[in-house]
Amino acid sequence: MGLDELSKRYLPAIEEELHRIVDPAFAPETWELHRMMAYHLGWEGKNAGREAQGKRIRPLLVLLCAGAVPPPIPAPAEEMAWKKALPAAASVELLHNFSLIHDDIQDNSPLRRGRPTVWMEWGIPQAINAGDTMFSLAQLAMLDLGQTVDRATALLANRWLNQTCLALTGGQYLDLSYESQPVISLDAYWPMISGKTAALLSTCARLGALIAGAGEELQEKFKDFGYYLGLAFQAQDDLLGIWGASEQLGKSITSDLVSGKKSLPVLYGLEQKGAFARRWLAGPIPSDEVEDVALLLENEGARQYTLDIVNRYTHKSLTDLDQALPSPNENGKALVELAAMLLNRQS
DSSP states (O other), rough: OOOOOHHHHHHHHHHHHHHHHHHGGGGGGGHHHEEEEEETTTSTTTTTTTHHHOOOOHHHHHHHHHHHHHSSSSGGGGGHHHTHHHHHHHHEEEEEEEEHHHHHHHHHHHHHHHHHHHHHOOOOOHHHHHHHHHHHHHHHHHHHGGGGGGHHHHHHHHHHHHHHHHHHHHHHHHHHHHSSSSOOOGGHHHHIIIIIIIIIHHHHHHHHHTTTOOOHHHHHHHHHHHHHHHHHHHHHHHHHHHHSSSHHHHHTTTHHHTTTTTOHHHHHHHTTSHHHHHHTSSSSSOOGGGGHHHHHHHTTTTTHHHHHHHHHHHHHHHHHHHHHOSSOHHHHHHHHHHHHHHHHHOO
């Protein structure tokens, strides 16, 4: 059974768990707030459905990692680790979506998953409320883990969730603060994406291993697998943010150059101190100049450099997974498929 078949088992369970957390949380007088949740999660509104919901990568990662850890003894179907991990899976997806709602506001992004963002539909003040609500629901979902695992495990999982929240917001702070600085070093890039992207993927993998009963050493291997997968994923996203197609990503891609974002190709280009750096330092880049500036970057090697980074951290991630699972079961093999799916998006 590969990733496709396991996804057919896990994704409906993830949606059911998300509904279990989200739907009862609203009174009649706040039902419009529920509509905002349902819209952002892809359940309601124009073009609702699988594409609007996103791929649910983070909760899927939790369940696959939980299922990949060999159980000490064969467990009955109702006690399988992936089922115990469902509250954590819902929690990380809600946390991720909280960050997306706020990121869209901060980045002035009009599209998310091919549809208008929440702030475009309801305005910035109410979108902030929606993001805060999603954050609170993520906390409540993780507390429900106490119903499926022992208290010490649930407490540790909640600690990791909140440590990840700090990393996420710290990474976003750096991302926004870098926009006002004409030049930063390549070294400054890594703390930013470690917080923005790698922290949550790392926690997802670690949570799955924890809930399945893995020892600390094995948990660390899963943590590293998710962390380096996150670094590779963000570098690939930076690549697509300049050389991808908007219809592939479901969101605007020109803002990386137009808004002055310090993505990996940009920072590499600045360190070359060539034509790209001179144009960057000359002032803001308008939309009609993006294609020419992107070509400058490519000619100076930024595209190839970024591809090399993607390949380096992909290899590191899969090496850690191989060390964690020398004889992988179907879930372990599906994790390799998942990594390939995430990192083989076309630029």
